[in-house]
Amino acid sequence: MRRIDYDTEQYRDYARGRAFTERQLRAWIGAFEAVLPERRPLEGLDVGSGTGRLTPALARAFGPVTGVEPSIRMRETAQERSRHPDARYVAGLAEDMPVPSAGADYALMFLSWHHVQDKPRAVRELARVVRPGGRLLLRANFSDHHPMPWWLEYFPRGFEVDTALFQPLHEVIEMFTSGGWRVTDFGTVTQPSSGTRGERLERLRLRTLSFFAQLAPDEVETGFRNLERAVAADPDAPVPALSEPLLTLERRP
Numbered sequence: 001m002r003r004i005d006y007d008t009e010q011y012r013d014y015a016r017g018r019a020f021t022e023r024q025l026r027a028w029i030g031a032f033e034a035v036l037p038e039r040r041p042l043e044g045l046d047v048g049s050g051t052g053r054l055t056p057a058l059a060r061a062f063g064p065v066t067g068v069e070p071s072i073r074m075r076e077t078a079q080e081r082s083r084h085p086d087a088r089y090v091a092g093l094a095e096d097m098p099v100p101s102a103g104a105d106y107a108l109m110f111l112s113w114h115h116v117q118d119k120p121r122a123v124r125e126l127a128r129v130v131r132p133g134g135r136l137l138l139r140a141n142f143s144d145h146h147p148m149p150w151w152l153e154y155f156p157r158g159f160e161v162d163t164a165l166f167q168p169l170h171e172v173i174e175m176f177t178s179g180g181w182r183v184t185d186f187g188t189v190t191q192p193s194s195g196t197r198g199e200r201l202e203r204l205r206l207r208t209l210s211f212f213a214q215l216a217p218d219e220v221e222t223g224f225r226n227l228e229r230a231v232a233a234d235p236d237a238p239v240p241a242l243s244e245p246l247l248t249l250e251r252r253p
């Protein structure tokens with residue numbers, strides 16, 4: 001995958017382009033609740049927290065949370081837009097986090113795992129910061145468990161290019177199970193509709209998906225032309241809900 005530098009691309013429009021509706025946010029928090037311990041507060045890490053799309057909701061639901069994010073610009077946006085007294089943001093990578101050992105009850109990686117360059121090191125670092133018995137919530141796509149959004153078929157090589165961004169599930173599981181983790185759950189979460197197809201097209205135009213950076217400019221142009229034609233036929237049709245994978249791991253004692 002072409003590496004994305006969030007300090008020069010996407011950061012300006014990410015919060016708008018990738019915004020969750022309240023219903024979508026509730027669905028994700030409910031899914032995390034189902035695989036986390038019941039006691040409160042829980043100390044959390046949002047690793048690759050970006051613009052803080054989920055961080056304040058994690059703080060509200062579970063307790064104090066630290067967003068770890070390498071991009072200065074993404075972090076600045078989070079500090080401006082995603083404030084909560086129990087949410088803080090620090091510079092760091094999944095491979096190297098400025099947080100104490102065994103201090104977190106859980107770590108969430110929401111669509112950030114595929115950006116990690118040194119994955120074996122990240123597996124070890126996550127095992128250092130999450131306490132024994134604690135959880136890692138890996139909201140990732142996998143090349144063999146890949147949700148297909150309705151708009152992807154309009155882009156040349158769309159599914160093939162998007163799928164190539166991700167590892168197969170067994171490869172991710174092997175990395176973690178040989179690095180101090182065990183799988184406790186794998187399932188899909190139904191992410192409710194984000195609104196109408198017309199609204200989705202407007203947000204896609206902001207290109208705040210790493211997928212677009214993998215295509216040639218003429219493929220992007222052709223894709224948007226195809227998609228515009230399809231959406232024009234019924235712009236008010238609701239976007240379908242999507243089943244998205246969530247892998248939960250436990251830090252072995």
Ligand SMILES: C[S@@+](CC[C@H](N)C(=O)[O-])C[C@H]1O[C@@H](n2cnc3c(N)ncnc32)[C@H](O)[C@@H]1O
Nearest residue numbers: 006048049050053071093094110111112115116
């Ligand atoms: C697609 S965004 C997801 C942001 C946020 N989790 C969300 O769902 O809105 C991916 C984020 O991962 C961050 N990232 C890139 N490399 C990383 C690494 N090695 N460790 C942690 N985060 C990383 C990027 O800077 C970016 O903010």
